[in-house]
Amino acid sequence: MPHLTPEDWTAIALSLRIAVVATLVSLPFGIAIAMLLARAQFWGKSLIDAAVYLPLVLPPVVTGYLLLITLGRRAPVGAFLADHFGIVFSFRWTGAVISCGVMAFPLMVRAIRLSIEAIDGRLEEAAGTLGADRLWVFATITLPLMLPGIIAGMMLAFARALGEFGATITFVSNIPGETQTISAAIYTLTQVPGGDRAALSLVVVAICISLAALLASEWLARRASARIHGL
């Protein structure tokens, strides 16, 4: 197997960091939006529904472009955040977290939403008769019962974030050590004559990480599913 250069290692570490942070940061929002879409009835729901799934159907470059013109250094929201809070996303790894999180969000919401819709509402009713208010019902019944969906959603989001390319490169470019993920590094290598051989080792790493994530989530999901079925 071809060996990995220090630059390769940097790209791998950065990719993992971006994917993990993007997954964890979007999780609370993913749960909240999934609850809203699965349970609440309100005016404009279909609009929110469509907005959440938009990154799934838009070309990633378009999503990246939209991020650029809202969160870029000179864009309205981006300038406001930079001037008042000193938060800058453009050309930073945190920007890559945003683009990966946005791209992964629909997959996460969808998985969690399905698991919420599968919950037997009568169990929540029973918890109510036992003295649990709405918040406790959510914490002790709803949340544990949607765990398989949360695991699946996190896994999908992680995989999507790891593979994200178009939106990220558009929004935060391809800077080694700052925003150059495995995908971007592979792309860069293949642009150079003879670089496809050097890219091979990164390709193998990408396959290994994806496989490991898949196996881990399968195992976790099986355990969680047995648990919520009372076995």
Added chain:
Amino acid sequence: MLVVDVEKTLGNFRLSARFAGETGATALFGPSGAGKTSLINMIAGLVRPDRGRITLDDDVLFDSATRVDLPAWRRRIGYVFQDGRLFPHLSVKHNLTYGRWMSGHRVDDADFTRVTELLDIGPLLGRRPGRLSGGERQRVAVGRALLMRPRLLLLDEPMASLDTRRKQEILPYLQRLRDDANVPIVYVSHDAAEVKALATRVVMLDSGRIVSAGGVDLL
């Protein structure tokens, strides 16, 4: 004492009932579709009446005139559902202590032992609900409702999902409950033999109306 006087329209069905439950076991008896379950769901706070008043001892649970509607979780009424509704992700033990836990009280060991002995569920404590038989599940459901120290216990055909042998298995426990537990019971059933074996008072329902009320000799 429980006093119920409620009205509710559900599509074409109109429920209008007025009765009082005393100590001991009051059976709500009638054919399926008579409105028995809707009625106890109103007492539990799971279904909201269109009009009326429900009081338990000195406490107003619902009153349409003064716009009182205590949420289910504040009524302290134990409810044993037809299908048990044990929490599948919790062990039998944690199902049993759930109500005490939610009310912020510690589980009283003596109370816990008394209830698990009354229902013979001590050996099941470490198991998960998915590994219980139908009869065991219903006994745990009864225990769970009892351990929250309810002011009133509602049982919605707790034996309906069981075959005859399992019914014979659980019946003595329910009789013991009526005699020992010192909690008034409202019991829903469409089985006359079951009501005769359990109830001290019978309220007969048909098509959303109470047709008669009195002792078990009504049947």
